[in-house]
Amino acid sequence: MRMFYRLRQLWESLHARPTAPDLALAQGVLAPPLMALFWRLQPSEQAHSLRILCLLLEQGENHPDLLAAALLHDVGKSRYPLYVWERVVIVLGKAVLPKQARRWGQAQPRGWQRPFVIAEQHPVWGAEMAGQAGASPLTVSLIRNHQEAPPPLVYRAEPPQIENLLLHRLQGLDDES
Numbered sequence: 760m761r762m763f764y765r766l767r768q769l770w771e772s773l774h775a776r777p778t779a780p781d782l783a784l785a786q787g788v789l790a791p792p793l794m795a796l797f798w799r800l801q802p803s804e805q806a807h808s809l810r811i812l813c814l815l816l817e818q819g820e821n822h823p824d825l826l827a828a829a830l831l832h833d834v835g836k837s838r839y840p841l842y843v844w845e846r847v848v849i850v851l852g853k854a855v856l857p858k859q860a861r862r863w864g865q866a867q868p869r870g871w872q873r874p875f876v877i878a879e880q881h882p883v884w885g886a887e888m889a890g891q892a893g894a895s896p897l898t899v900s901l902i903r904n905h906q907e908a909p910p911p912l913v914y915r916a917e918p919p920q921i922e923n924l925l926l927h928r929l930q931g932l933d934d935e936s
Contacts, residue, residue: 773843775806784816785809788826792892797830799837808833810936815928825925827894828901832933835885835902836877845874853878882906897922905929 777785782805786794797805811829820826841849852860852875864879866872886903894902900922909926 773803775803775810777802777805777809781806781809781813784812785830788812788823789830790893793827793831793889793894796834796837796888796892800834801837801840804833804836807936811929811932814932814936820928822921822925824895824897824901825928827889827898828905828925828929829932831885831889831894831898832902832905832929833881833885834888835881835883838881838884838888839868839873839877841874841877845877848874849878897925901926901929905933 785797785805785808789797797808800808808830811832812826815826815829849860852863860875861879863872863875866876868876868880882903882905886899889902890896890899904926909923909930
């Protein structure tokens, strides 16, 4: 069932393009050096990030680091842009051989392993790029960890760490969008 969801998501992403009002919204969230990174994303990736931003805003979220991370969480993919067929390979590989796909992602981004490397390494690359462009340490951390399993949220007398809460929000919407 998850594979069909991912294939539908892939199909939708191939046809998605950002709208002018959404792009203006992004420009209101990101400082110019970070917006320059956003412009490096493929149009379908921009539309995906903008969907997440809009969902956060609709839910009343206004934390600036989360909003910036929503827009830039996939910017590491701009280092090695993916072809359509590579996106299909990633979806199928992760669905059929998830452990091997992660292992293949530890190689260099060339040859048949290239799509798996990009899928696996883009959070680290994106975090480096965002940090170099002046993103806050929290935004950089959210980008770096957006594909990692976050620590469970534990509600006790003291509030849970804000970073874990924000990471949960980003990951939940990234998986849905």
